Amino acid sequence: MSAVIDLKPMVRSTPIDLFIGGSWRPATDGQRIPVLNPATGAELVSVASGSVDDGLAAVTAAYETGPGWAATAPRTRAEILRRAFELMTERAEQLAVLIVLENGKILADARSEVAYAAEFFRWYAEEAVRGLGSVQTAPSGRNRIMVMRQPIGVSVLVTPWNFPAAMATRKIGPALAAGCTVVLKPASETPLTALAIAEILAEAGVPAGVVNVLPSCRSGPVVRAMLDDLRVRKLSFTGSTEVGRRLLTVAADSVVSSSMELGGNAPFLVFADADLDTAVRAAMVAKMRNGGEACTAANRFYVQRPVVEQFTRRLACEMGDLRLGSGLDERVQLGPLVNAESRQKVARLVDETMDMGATARTGGSPVDGQGFFYPATVLADVPPGAPVLSEEIFGPVAPVVAFDTEAEAIELANDTVYGLVSYVCTSDLTRGLRVAEALDCGMVGLNRGVVSDPAAPFGGTKQSGLGREGGHEGLLEFTESKYIAVQW
Numbered sequence: 001m002s003a004v005i006d007l008k009p010m011v012r013s014t015p016i017d018l019f020i021g022g023s024w025r026p027a028t029d030g031q032r033i034p035v036l037n038p039a040t041g042a043e044l045v046s047v048a049s050g051s052v053d054d055g056l057a058a059v060t061a062a063y064e065t066g067p068g069w070a071a072t073a074p075r076t077r078a079e080i081l082r083r084a085f086e087l088m089t090e091r092a093e094q095l096a097v098l099i100v101l102e103n104g105k106i107l108a109d110a111r112s113e114v115a116y117a118a119e120f121f122r123w124y125a126e127e128a129v130r131g132l133g134s135v136q137t138a139p140s141g142r143n144r145i146m147v148m149r150q151p152i153g154v155s156v157l158v159t160p161w162n163f164p165a166a167m168a169t170r171k172i173g174p175a176l177a178a179g180c181t182v183v184l185k186p187a188s189e190t191p192l193t194a195l196a197i198a199e200i201l202a203e204a205g206v207p208a209g210v211v212n213v214l215p216s217c218r219s220g221p222v223v224r225a226m227l228d229d230l231r232v233r234k235l236s237f238t239g240s241t242e243v244g245r246r247l248l249t250v251a252a253d254s255v256v257s258s259s260m261e262l263g264g265n266a267p268f269l270v271f272a273d274a275d276l277d278t279a280v281r282a283a284m285v286a287k288m289r290n291g292g293e294a295c296t297a298a299n300r301f302y303v304q305r306p307v308v309e310q311f312t313r314r315l316a317c318e319m320g321d322l323r324l325g326s327g328l329d330e331r332v333q334l335g336p337l338v339n340a341e342s343r344q345k346v347a348r349l350v351d352e353t354m355d356m357g358a359t360a361r362t363g364g365s366p367v368d369g370q371g372f373f374y375p376a377t378v379l380a381d382v383p384p385g386a387p388v389l390s391e392e393i394f395g396p397v398a399p400v401v402a403f404d405t406e407a408e409a410i411e412l413a414n415d416t417v418y419g420l421v422s423y424v425c426t427s428d429l430t431r432g433l434r435v436a437e438a439l440d441c442g443m444v445g446l447n448r449g450v451v452s453d454p455a456a457p458f459g460g461t462k463q464s465g466l467g468r469e470g471g472h473e474g475l476l477e478f479t480e481s482k483y484i485a486v487q488w
Contacts, residue, residue, distance in 0.1 A: 014045075014098060014192050014195060014196050014199075015195045015196070015198070015199055016045055016046065016047040016048065016192075016195065017047070017048045017195075018048045018050050018054055018058075018213065018214055018215065019195065019198040019199075019202075019211070019212055019213040019214075020054065020057055020058045020061055020212050020214070021057070021058075021061035021208055021209045021212065022061075022202065022207070022208020022209055023208070025048075026048050027048040027049050027050055027051055027054055027216075028051050028053045028054055029051050031048070031049040031051070031217070031218075032046040032047060032048055032049055033046060033047050033048075033049045033188050033191065033215060033216075033217045034046050035047060035102050035189070035190075035191065035192060036102075036189075036339070037101055037102070037104075038102075038103065038104030038335070038336040038337065038338050038339065038371060038372045039104055039325075039326040039327065039328075039335065039336050039370075039371045039372075040326075040370050040371055041340075041370055041371060041372065044101055044102060044192075045192070047191045047192065047195065047215050048215060049188075049215060049216050049217045049218065050185075050214040050215060050216040050218075050222055051216070051218065051222070052218075052221055052222055052225045054214060054216075054222075055183070055185075055214055055216070055222040055223070055225050055226045056225060056226065056229060058183040058212040058214050058226075059154060059156075059183060059226055059229050059231055059232060060231075061181075061208075061209035061212055062154045062155075062181035062182060062183055062209060062210070062212055063154050063181070063231045064209060065181055065207060065208070065209035065210050066151075066153060066154060066180070066181045068207070069151075069176075069179055069180075069181050069207065069210050070150070070151045070179040070180075071179075072179070074128045074129045074131065074177075075128075075129055077128045077176060077177060077179065078125045078126070078128040078129050078177070079125070079205075080125075080176070080201075080204050080205045080206055081121045081122075081124055081125035081128060081173060081176060081177060081204075082121070082122065082125040083204040083205060084121045084200055084201050084204040084206075085118050085119070085121035085122040085125060087200045087203060087204055088114065088117065088118035088121065088165075088169075088197075088200055089115075089118050091200070092111065092114045092115065092118070093111070095110075095114045095165060095193065095196060096110035096111045096113070096114050097110070097328065098192055098193055098196060099113060099114070099164060099165060099190075099193055100327040100328050100335070101192075101328070102164070102189065102190045102191075102192050102193065103161060103162070103164060103189070103190050103193075103338060104291075104327055104335045104336040104337065104338055104372070105290055105291055105293075105327050105335050106291070106327040106332055106333060106334065106335045107327055107328060107329075107330055107332075108330075108333075109289065109290050109291070109327075109335075110327065113163055113165055113166050113290075114165055116166050116452065116454070117163075117165035117166040117168070117169040117170075117197075118169070119454040120166070120169040120170050120172075120173040120174075120454045120470070121169055121173050122454075123173065123454040123455055123470075124173035124174050124176070124177040124474075124475065125177070127174070127177050127472060127475045128176075128177035128178075130472075131149050131178070131475075131479075132149060132472075133146070133147055133148040133149060134146075134147045135147075138485075142487070143485050143486060143487045144485070144486050144487065144488070145483065145485065146483070146484040146485075146486055147481055147482070147483050147484075148481075148482050148484070149178075149476070149479040149480070149481060149482075150179075150479060150480050150482055151178045151179035151180045151478060151479060151480075152178070152180060152233045152234045152257060152478050152479055152480050153180060153181075153231075153232075153233035153234065154180070154181055154182075154183070154231050154232050154233055154234070155171075155175050155180045155181070155182045155183070155232075155233070155234035155235070155236060155478060156182070156183050156185065156223065156226050156227065156232055156234065156235050156236070157171040157172065157175070157182050157183065157184045157185065157236050157237075158185045158219075158223060158235070158236070158237045158238070158239065158247070159171065159184065159185070159186050159187060159194070159238055159239075160187050160238050160239045161187035161188075161189040161190040161338055162290060162293045162294055162295075162338070162394075163290070163294070164186060164187065164190035164192075164193035164194060165193050165197065167238050168184060168186065168193070168194050168197055169197065170454075170458075170469050170470060170474070171184070171236045171238075171469070172184065172197075172201070172211060173474075174469070174474040174475045174477065174478050175234075175236075175478045176206070176210065176211070177475055177478075178475055178478035178479050180234065180478045181209065181210045181211070181212075182210070182211055182212065183212045183213075183214055183226060184198075184211065184212065184213045184214065185214050185215075185216060185219065185222065185223060186213065186215055188215065188216070188217045188219070189338055189339060190338075191215035194213050194215070195213055195215070197213075198211060198213040220246075223247065223250070224250050227247070227250045227251050227253075227254060227256055228250070228253065228254060229254075230254060232254070232256060233256065233257060234256065234257050234258075234259075234477075234478060235247060235251050235256050235257070235258045235259070236258075236259045236469075236477070237258070237259070237260055237261070237262075238261040238262075238295075239261075239262065240262065240263050240392075241262040241263040241417075241418070241463050241464070242263075244260045244262040244263075244465070247260075248260065258466060258467075259465075259466060259467035259468075259469070259477050260465040260466040260467065261295070261458070261459060261460070261464075261465045261467075261469060262295070262418075262420075262460070262463060262464050262465040263295060263392045263418055263420070263463070263464060264295040264296060264297070264299065264392060264418050264420035264421060264460065264464055265299045265300065265390070265391075265392055265416045265417075265418040265420075266286070266296060266297060266298050266299050266300070266418075266420060266421045266422060266423065266441075267298075267299070267300045267301075267302055267412065267413035267416075267422050267423070267439075268282075268283060268286055268287075268298035268300065268301045268302065268422075268423040268425075269302050269303075269409050269413060269422070269423065269424045269425065269426075269435065270283075270301070270302070270303040270304065270307065270311055270425045271304050271406075271409075271424075271425065271426040271428070271431065272304040272305075272306040272307050273426055273427045273428055273431075274307070274425040274426050274427060274447075275425075275427055275447075276307065276310060276311060276314065278425065278447055279311065279425040279447075280311065280314050280315055280318060281449070282423065282425060282445070282447060282448050282449035283298060283301065283311075283315055283398070283423075283425075283449060284315075284318055284319070284449065285448075285449030285450050286298035286423050286445065286449035286450070287319075287396070287398050287449075288319070288322070288334070288376065288396060289449070289450065291334055291335055291336075291337065291395070291396055292393060292394065292395045292396040292397065293337065293338060293342070293394050293395065294394075295392075295420055295464075296420065296421045296443075296450075296451065296452065297393070297394070298398070298423055298449070299389075299392060299393055299399075300389050300399060300401065300412075300413075301315075301398055301399060301400045301401065302401050302402075302403050302409050302412050302413065303400055303401070303402060303403070304402070304403055304404070304409070305402045305403065305404055308400065308402040311400070312361060312378065312380050312400045313361070315378055315398060315400070316361035316362040316378040316380075317362075319362055319363070319376035319377070319378055319396070319398065320361075320362035320363070320376065320378075322334045322376045322396075324367065324373055324375060324376075326371075334375075334376055334396060335373075336371045336372040336373045336374075337372045337373070337374055337394075337395055338372065339372055340372055342372065342394060342395065343366065343372045343373070343374050343395075345394070345395070346374050346393060346394070346395035346396075346397060347365075347366050347374065349387055349388045349391060349393055349395075349397065350363075350364055350365075350377055350379065350388065350397055352386070352387050352388070353379055353382060353386040353387060353388040353399065354379070356383050356385075356386050357381060357383050358379045358380065358381050358382045358383065358386060358388075358399065359379070359380050359381050360377055360378070360379055360380075361378040361379070361380050362375075362376065362377060362378050363375040363376050363377030363378065363396075363397075364377050364379070374395055374396060374397075375396070376396040376397075376398075377396060377397045377398065378397075378398045378400065379397065379398065379399040379400065380400050382399040382400060382401050384401075386399065389401070390416070392418075406431065406435065409435070410435060410438045410439065413439055414438075414439065414440045416462075417462055417463045418460065418462060418463055418464045419440050419441040419442060419460045419461035419462040419463075419464045420441060420442060420443065420459075420460035420461075420464035420465070421441055421442065421443040421444065421445065421451055421460070422436075422439045422441045422443075422444050422445070423444070423445040423446075423448075423449060424436055424439075424444060424445070424446050424447070425447055426447070432446045432447070433446075440461055440462065441460060441461055441464070442457075442458075442459045442460035442461050442464065442465075442468075443456075443458065443459075443460070452470075453470065454470050454471075455470065455471055456470050456471050457469075457470055457471040457473040457474065458470040458471075458474075
């Protein structure tokens, strides 16, 4: 295989219109969204930009097909999801290249994402036939308490640009398994992957109208109109906490059930007794997976003082050796950020932190030339109150802070409004479990840099979100409990 892969014809073969009611159509007002290649800043193609009317048409399609899909046998739904998994697996390379082209991540990360995304279809194919209910005798003995789980109904799914395949399948999989119909609103930066997945689902046998995909650069008005429609019963959103707050306010007006997977500020704790080989490997995965553009990315590195210099030096060496360039070049280990705004934010955070006295052990300044590149950066001597410790970086920057005691490490880690994921490195299992229990977050990686798994409940505490995705809990998010009092 050549070092540089050019499969841009894949873009030209991908649908570029709205997918509503099983058919491809342009936006009612003809508007389109330019999709840019982050490695060059050049336009790849344009896709239809859905209007409010298009959003309501998608809700109508989902609503009208809802009863039929809910009544479909769980085994039938399962077989369709299984076929979608197989098709995604067969087309993994094409989908990976498509992700690189519109998102910018390196090809290795894109391939991993496609494999991870497909697993949600396989997992929920298995979960579709395992819907739970219960029957028990009432304490009084007068009747039985029967509880069943029913599909919640039309679900609006809003996904971000950083994992355009996985964030879509992590929502579509459980929704379809539960018997719900959906309207997916993908990020404006990365609509092509979502449209390609819609095409796969249709080929897998999903009936027309069950899955609708609506790219739009008018996200606020379109999503608001859908949430104001009383036929919509569920909102599942992945994105920033700021946008999540606004959507919760809108959803409250119609009392729409809401699942929120929001921002993070993940601490990475390294204790003096940690195996540093393991710690550095875990740090590289936790920080550099997807180029740092992940809500699960390690955002703050707290290292016990006896090993802080050694850890910082080794991390800077690993990050400094990463080759920067277009993600389609298989020799490249770090691609561009998704857009100019993201690069500006990362540069601002680094500059402000260095102005406060931090030093860059590697990186620390933007890369000249085309594309939205920023080099891998390690910041040492980061002072308390530095903005890089309180804001979600969403880029390849690792700020390092020394700590002395276990209690101090826990206090520093929990000193944030976010609570998505934390990472702990120690050779003492007792300490590791004790610290993991004390951390105020929804997930902990113990001596490892990745926690995501389709079979595990993904989600956070505090302002990192509401509800869980993945695992059996992810299926239950798309159901309602119905209690029936019965005698026999």
